[in-house]
Amino acid sequence: MEKQSPFSGSTLLVNAQPPTRRQSRARRFFFGGLALITISYLAAPHFDALPENIPVWQPDHQERFKAGCVQPDPIFPSKDEDLDKLQDFIATETFRNASIARLSGAVQVKSESFDDLGAVGEDPRWEVFYDLSHYLAGAFPLVHEKLLVEKVNSHGLLYTWKGSDESLKPSLLMAHQDTVPVPPETIGAWKYPPWSGAYDGKYIWGRGSSDCKNLLIAELEAIELLLSANFHPKRTVLLSFGFDEECSGKQGAQKLSAFIHERYGDDGLAVIVDEGSGYQEAWGSRFFLPGTAEKGYTDISITVRMPGGHSSVPPAHTSIGVLSELITNIEANQGYPTRLDDENPYYSQLQCGAAYSPGFPKKLKKLLSHRKSSSHKCKAKPDYLALEAAKQNQYTRYLMQTSQAVDVITGGIKINALPERVTVTVNHRINIGETTQVVRDRLTDLAGKMAHKYNLTLHAFDGKEEPSSIILTETKDVLEVAPVTPTDASVDGPFKVFAGTTRAVQGEDVIVAPGIMTGNTDTRYYWALTKHIFRFDPGYDPEDPTGGFDNGIHTVNERVSVAGHINSVKWLTTWVRNMDEAKF
Numbered sequence: 001m002e003k004q005s006p007f008s009g010s011t012l013l014v015n016a017q018p019p020t021r022r023q024s025r026a027r028r029f030f031f032g033g034l035a036l037i038t039i040s041y042l043a044a045p046h047f048d049a050l051p052e053n054i055p056v057w058q059p060d061h062q063e064r065f066k067a068g069c070v071q072p073d074p075i076f077p078s079k080d081e082d083l084d085k086l087q088d089f090i091a092t093e094t095f096r097n098a099s100i101a102r103l104s105g106a107v108q109v110k111s112e113s114f115d116d117l118g119a120v121g122e123d124p125r126w127e128v129f130y131d132l133s134h135y136l137a138g139a140f141p142l143v144h145e146k147l148l149v150e151k152v153n154s155h156g157l158l159y160t161w162k163g164s165d166e167s168l169k170p171s172l173l174m175a176h177q178d179t180v181p182v183p184p185e186t187i188g189a190w191k192y193p194p195w196s197g198a199y200d201g202k203y204i205w206g207r208g209s210s211d212c213k214n215l216l217i218a219e220l221e222a223i224e225l226l227l228s229a230n231f232h233p234k235r236t237v238l239l240s241f242g243f244d245e246e247c248s249g250k251q252g253a254q255k256l257s258a259f260i261h262e263r264y265g266d267d268g269l270a271v272i273v274d275e276g277s278g279y280q281e282a283w284g285s286r287f288f289l290p291g292t293a294e295k296g297y298t299d300i301s302i303t304v305r306m307p308g309g310h311s312s313v314p315p316a317h318t319s320i321g322v323l324s325e326l327i328t329n330i331e332a333n334q335g336y337p338t339r340l341d342d343e344n345p346y347y348s349q350l351q352c353g354a355a356y357s358p359g360f361p362k363k364l365k366k367l368l369s370h371r372k373s374s375s376h377k378c379k380a381k382p383d384y385l386a387l388e389a390a391k392q393n394q395y396t397r398y399l400m401q402t403s404q405a406v407d408v409i410t411g412g413i414k415i416n417a418l419p420e421r422v423t424v425t426v427n428h429r430i431n432i433g434e435t436t437q438v439v440r441d442r443l444t445d446l447a448g449k450m451a452h453k454y455n456l457t458l459h460a461f462d463g464k465e466e467p468s469s470i471i472l473t474e475t476k477d478v479l480e481v482a483p484v485t486p487t488d489a490s491v492d493g494p495f496k497v498f499a500g501t502t503r504a505v506q507g508e509d510v511i512v513a514p515g516i517m518t519g520n521t522d523t524r525y526y527w528a529l530t531k532h533i534f535r536f537d538p539g540y541d542p543e544d545p546t547g548g549f550d551n552g553i554h555t556v557n558e559r560v561s562v563a564g565h566i567n568s569v570k571w572l573t574t575w576v577r578n579m580d581e582a583k584f
């Protein structure tokens with residue numbers, strides 16, 4: 001996936017420690033206290049109308065939290081002798097050894113993608129993807145014999161396993177074939193060489209081992225296994241593998257999605273699973289958090305143009321001074337408000353925590369019980385729940401807030417010449433419930449004030465510029481907030497099957513809750529194809545549960561746990577079988 005902070009994705013959750021004894025005591029006290037309050041409330045004389053705004057504990061709060069975070073029973077596929085044996089086979093050393101060899105082999109193909117790649121067919125750096133598809137054909141003979149394999153834009157791979165029931169919408173598994181590059185100067189810092197695919201008894205090491213050749217190989221392994229067990233799907237299964245996810249997805253995912261859309265149309269797919277977030281401990285509970293929303297994205301450049309001249313007779317403020325003042329204003333007051341939209345997956349996570357987690361913070365629970373569903377919409381008032389939740393750690397705030405980062409600045413070329421043109425570029429990730437327009441409006445306002453103060457003309461997103469002006473432009477890669485996947489497990493639908501499958505594979509004590517991605521995946525091109533997108537890493541290793549966030553993604557020493565990888569295969573075979581039995 002696109003690089004996120006090591007604590008984004010599902011990183012969302014906090015208090016990763018089990019509750020201490022003191023917390024447990026506090027908790028007992030808390031619940032005891034609640035009981036007391038409840039009793040005294042019930043015993044107290046009732047007034048017909050309580051004045052508004054006086055928070056009163058209501059005994060149904062706990063039930064309400066549970067209703068906001070329904071956990072379905074584990075879902076196991078119907079009994080089938082061959083297919084059930086297959087689940088046992090996945091647990092054998094024979095399969096483990098073969099799986100290690102297959103994943104290691106895939107890591108050894110150096111399929112890096114670069115930001116400056118030229119056209120497919122012209123830039124020779126794309127050629128390595130021929131090697132990778134050739135490798136996959138050799139490693140998965142049944143898949144390549146039995147499924148329809150189509151190549152889109154030379155290297156995009158679309159596999160179709162046709163189901164017998166045309167009335168069922170296909171389910172799609174995604175992954176990407178490319179990896180971020182390894183900067184040559186860092187090769188020496190790797191414990192094992194980055195394209196060795198070395199296996200040390202527990203992990204496979206190398207670039208792409210956990211982002212995301214593990215998922216690519218696990219998906220193909222799951223299908224190969226199901227074919228070998230004579231599974232005949234009723235529901236069509238698709239696999240689509242892009243090859244430039246790490247540099248925008250325009251050659252791979254964008255073209256693949258257009259191709260799939262041509263065939264199946266709007267809402268033509270039942271569900272999509274792509275790379276994303278996975279396991280996380282929080283508040284003393286074990287969570288699985290598929291990404292069900294992605295923040296939006298926009299980069300905005302601000303240019304200040306002012307007359308040049310000799311440095312010996314300068315104005316009070318050069319263009320660099322003016323731009324600096326503007327940047328200071330942009331960064332003032334946290335930039336954007338901290339607000340938790342009802343649709344924000346983090347709101348569901350809080351309800352899950354309040355419903356089931358022993359270590360869930362008291363104060364948050366209280367704020368959560370008093371929240372009216374529309375309270376975040378009152379823009380004049382601070383969102384107290386969001387502000388309190390943001391205190392948990394430095395990363396949680398940006399699950400509920402549009403972020404801004406002043407990342408690039410250029411201007412000034414000579415020490416005795418006044419700078420005529422300086423430019424800064426600011427990166428933004430848009431909060432759920434907002435649009436990129438929020439950013440354009442705010443910057444237009446702030447730049448307008450600055451233009452007025454220094455007698456400059458403002459050109460905000462109008463494509464024009466002139467001397468003595470402030471110019472705002474938006475780079476091309478604007479992305480609105482992704483549509484939020486429905487996640488009510490009390491109704492039959494993909495989330496219920498997803499959560500039921502996960503609880504079947506990982507244990508009934510886990511909580512499956514929606515998560516939020518602060519970065520983007522290839523699914524950004526697939527929104528029209530289904531409302532149900534899960535960005536998920538099923539590769540959970542109980543012995544190394546945080547593996548997903550300490551595994552060198554995008555840096556040196558990338559690695560993946562083999563036990564986690566095997567768990568992915570188990571999850572994927574169960575998922576495909578469960579979706580095959582689903583009626584929607």
Ligand SMILES: *[C@@H]1O[C@H](CO)[C@@H](O)[C@H](O)[C@H]1NC(C)=O
Nearest residue numbers: 092093094095096097098100
């Ligand atoms: C798996 O690989 C290990 C190490 O190469 C080997 O010792 C073991 O015999 C293999 N097991 C099977 C069942 O092939």
Ligand SMILES: *[C@@H]1O[C@H](CO)[C@@H](O)[C@H](O)[C@H]1NC(C)=O
Nearest residue numbers: 453454455456457467468469
């Ligand atoms: C503002 O700029 C305009 C044109 O660039 C100029 O004519 C005018 O005198 C300036 N006003 C001040 C107060 O500097």
Ligand SMILES: [Zn+2]
Nearest residue numbers: 001211212275
């Ligand atoms: Zn990835």
